[in-house]
Amino acid sequence: MSGGETDITRREVIVAGAAVASLAVLGPGQALAVPSSGDQNELPVALHVNGVRHDLNLEPRVTLLDTLRERLNLCGTKKGCDIGQCGACTVHLDGSRVLSCLTLAAQAAGKEITTIEGISDPGGGLHPMQQAFLDHDAMQCGYCTPGQIMSGIACVAEGHATTDDDVREYMSGNLCRCGAYRGIVAAIRDVAGSGG
């Protein structure tokens, strides 16, 4: 979560794939076809991620998390425990925060999926929650941070960020093993206090 000064992220440089580069120029509703691996058991799955439609062929056992990271190169969503305990993989499905590691990609078909890559404003500026995490030093290693931010945005939208205790209760599904909880609570309260 470094500052949003450049359009090219570190991950895009690493992947350096044409598909990733083309993501940036596709508008909402435009389709991006990703080739199939040819498995007989695959299903056609249309995913709407951050306003972009992706037509995929996937085995039914593939999770939304693995699809985002391995097929769509959206690696901001993190794989922590992969068994629904840590919250690092939190994304929004139709505005509701869920764990992408326990969601089959097929179950997310037709829903609006928002990941950490999709929350900045159209001009590329940071989301207020991202800025608040910087302002309050709400991270150390940063691995849990995308999940914390996606969860924090939803926590404010749900009205569950009116007191520090409320934030602690409703953010309990996001673990931070560096122990940056004080900054995380402060960042979320800051955003809630400024009207979201």
Next chain:
Amino acid sequence: MERFTYAAPRTVKDAVLELASSGNVKVLAGGTTLIDLMKNGVEKPKRLIDVTGIKELNEFVIDGDELRFGALVKMSAVADHPEIKKRHPILSEALWRGASQQLRNMATLGGNVLQRTRCAYFRDPQYPCNKRQPGTGCAAIDGINRGHALLGTSEDCIAVYPGDWATALAAVDASFDTMSPRGARTISIHDLHVEPGRTPNVEHTLAADELIVRTRIPTRSAYRASTYQKIRDRASYAFALASAAVALDIQGDVVRDARIAIGGVATRPWRARDAEQSLIGRRLDERAARHAGELAYVNAQTTPQNAFRVPLGIAAVERALIVARERA
């Protein structure tokens, strides 16, 4: 996760026909238990029937003399509903004190009641487990059983039924409408789960091709004077070491009706009827509340590791009764 085939029917009728048409088939709703158990190799279904696209399972009715929640209604939708919080705190609290908000946004009320035990030996296929693989033995009875059951255990299994919601439902006499190829039926919460006995692999009385359609909760039993109290290793996002669901009807100072169920301590949702009877017609003071808690645990069978949860369980019942009384 092993390979499986997948179907997403659009009607209850099609779903139950799918369930009836092949063996080793499972219903997929929120996935918070099933996908987890498929990842660690405990569940290996050959086919999943994803029911989340069935619109008729989204019913949400809270006026009238019973609450009706379709099987796909999410835990968070009921937990956060202002009318449920105000009029039926036992239901809201049992939900928001369970899991995390992400899981509550995924997990459905229909699936929640059938959630599986958290017994670490059940969840790890390298250990013997009579529930996972009948006849192999129980690793928990002589193993690490700090979190295992005190009530309803057998020589073959001491795994806890971990759910909070079903515990609250047991207190308020909920029932379920189900559908199978043989037609519709209604089953009481008290007849849904079974104790392990000699067949710990059998956890409930639904047929393999039977689907929960809705939960029905009589509003007369889900009183305003109610609560769900939960004691855990940490303050949030943990299963119960012991919990208590209490709903009271108090007129003046006198208890006319009391409903008590205890959770996190038994092999199935557990109604404490002797504890309830001890309160009827009496004034509910702290001594009476404590006595009721003790009655709820009279038959507890403990191990050296889990005996500490008897006093916790008694305290949960006592606290729940006092909290509920203050809401009368």
